[in-house]
Amino acid sequence: MTEKTGILFAGHAGAIASTVIAGANLLKQGFSPKYALLCESYITEDQKTIADKLELPQLEDLVFSGWDIYCHTIEESLRHHKVLSENDIVKVSVDILNQPALPVPCAVNKGEWGQEIEGIRSDIRNFRKKNQLNYVVVVNCISTQPTPKWSETYDSLDKFQESCYQGYDTVTPSMKYACAAVLESAGYINFTPNLSAVPAIVTLAKEKGVPLAGRDGKTGQTFLKTVLASALNMRQLYINGWYSTNILGNRDGEALSEEDAFQTKLMSKLACLDEIVGYKVEDHQVHIHHYRPRGDNKESWDNIDLQGFLGYSMQIKINGLYRDSILAAPLILDMVRLMTISIKIQEGGLTEHLAAFFKSPEMPEGTNVIHDFFAQYSLLQKWIYKHIKN
Template sequence: MSDTPSGDGAAQPADLSTPPAGRVGVAIVGLGGAVATTAVAGVELMRQGAAGTDGLPLAALAPERTAALAPYESLVFGGWDLFDGDLAAAALHHKVLDAQQYDAARDALAAIAPWPAYGDDRFCQGVTGEHCHAADLGLRDVVDELRRTLRDFQSENGLDRAVVINLASTEASPDLDADVFQTAEAFEAAVDAGDDRIPPAMLYAYAAVLEGVPYGNFTPSVGADVPALVELAEARGVPLAGKDGKTGQTFLKTLMAPGLRDRALRVEGWFSTNILGNRDGEALREAGSLASKIGTKGTVLDQILGYPVEDHVVKINYYRPRGDAKEAWDNVDLVGFLGQRMQIKVNFLCKDSILAAPLVLDIARCLDLASRAGRGGVAEPMGVFFKGPMTAAGRTPEHDFGRQQTAFLAWLDGLTEDTAPADARTESSTSAPSA
């Protein structure tokens, strides 16, 4: 069984009526990937005044709504990767940044190198690397090493708080009905026994929870979204959010589908295809990883519309020449008044990492805020950021972007209102102008 965690017990809420102080560590699983290097470079460019806040969802909100969030410039990055090159080498390989951006961020990127990662090619065959923990380590040893690395990251960088974000390549899903995933006791016994049904993503999530560090899963892999780890997170007051960041094609689908529903335009079929050539696309050539990805992309439409779309087709194709420049193409077949048929065609050409990196930064800031507010367990309103939102047991995820955004903003406002001193709340309510 695990030893006493540094994060044991529910966190005591802080006063969130004023901006936070201190440095926040963002420990990323898959630090050398395109999304992670873009996020790190983006923060460095913001520090230099060489980048604005376009694309950052929370930067578009009124300042009073976001004052309690950690500033972007307070984020400090570290993390694990199966490839050992520094982030300058990684960013040069991924070719997301333009030449001027790369030159400006290069020194900061070169100063960061990933820690050895834990991988298992039974769950992710498309991506392999040699910068990894010894193959003969038991699962408990791996978890202990991940925890030690998190502690060292915080102490060596003088961090006040930290979060863990999973940006690793997509893993095949285990059998989620297995008994080892149903209770904390069964899961911990399985870790001690070296149970080979436990995928790497779960071990990172487990280590974060034991350390009292919030965990966000930006991938379709199964991380903390099993009853056993939710139980542990609730008991220890650790916020969780995920899974699979909603960035491009699915984001547009969750914007379009509610409008079609509300205008009673019946969706007869929706064909979605993607081509991309980055490391994520390479991993998705493996059947198990692809099934995990399509599972999160394919569930949104029926829930929004309220009826099954029999001809809802989702395809993802690896096409190396595109690199990070993804193309997402949709054809929607509609039936309108008098049974007349119509079509919508959308062609979204985008940089995958340019869409994803800002969400990663805001997810990290929100998880940090939830932790400071003492909100452990699943942060369900953060589902606005994800294709497969985590929910409380038995609840159906909401996918309608407008409804998600409304719930998220209410949650964000509630965090600061619930933890502000009583006199501050009273002053705020009495000073508001009358209608």
């Protein structure tokens, strides 16, 4: 018998959260093939999937809820974002379609951590109890936000708790969800580029044996960039410049038209290349444009200028026609299922084995950040083999 796992989305009415929730229901009903899911792949000759080998919760054992500033039902969110076709929306179970987002919480009293964190904690406890869950994971999928100036309160648990209690705005919404998750022994995945796992929260997570993973899901253009850069680096082809641009028309794209939020995303998208190749690629540029007609269907272009043997120059052009949330949703399902093991064995703090899923992987203290895709995949494979049960 597998164990019941609850997923609470911060950003429940968003494109990604609604796609994950409806998508899991379509898979459960057998309406869709299990493509793009690592945990559903076979790793050994006995025809058992990674999920079987690791005794992970099955897709049917996942239960969903979450918060949003828009209290839309899943059906309203699906119709707003237009990620899934009408044909698929009508197949989703009625109870899932009618599921509303919980309001962004605020507790009656301040408790030990201030009203907002106490409110989130209380929702996590109620969700766990009502659904008799073995594990809970909070997945942060809220809009991209400006990166706050570093505050010294992030470094000390006591000072951070005081800021939370007082409701200071150095404590961002992403930090509140992360902190509440840790306090309630729920795993935490930060799919956004927002700063959340500050040192105080990491300390708390280590103390309580709660896993954290982040940040900024690596889905389309950056995924391919890190795969290709890792391969070009193995062949020692020298990269002179890498020009990346993309257009997208969803709400995330709209949020990114705000300069401060764009800077948060840009830092995340720029970070990978130099670390992979081991030198500074002087002309690495990333551009993002909000272009409404495309909705959630992002189009990206990459031009890479490189030099090979004897310094002869070459170019590579890539044109990606992606679907943002369709790429993001399976990564979240995989990470949540894998994270149940870390919750069970109390693997507290930042988890390096999930680095392959993130644009800006946050690594445990004393470990170098790894962007090379082959190295990231190898970390994950080693971790999977270590935890195989049968």
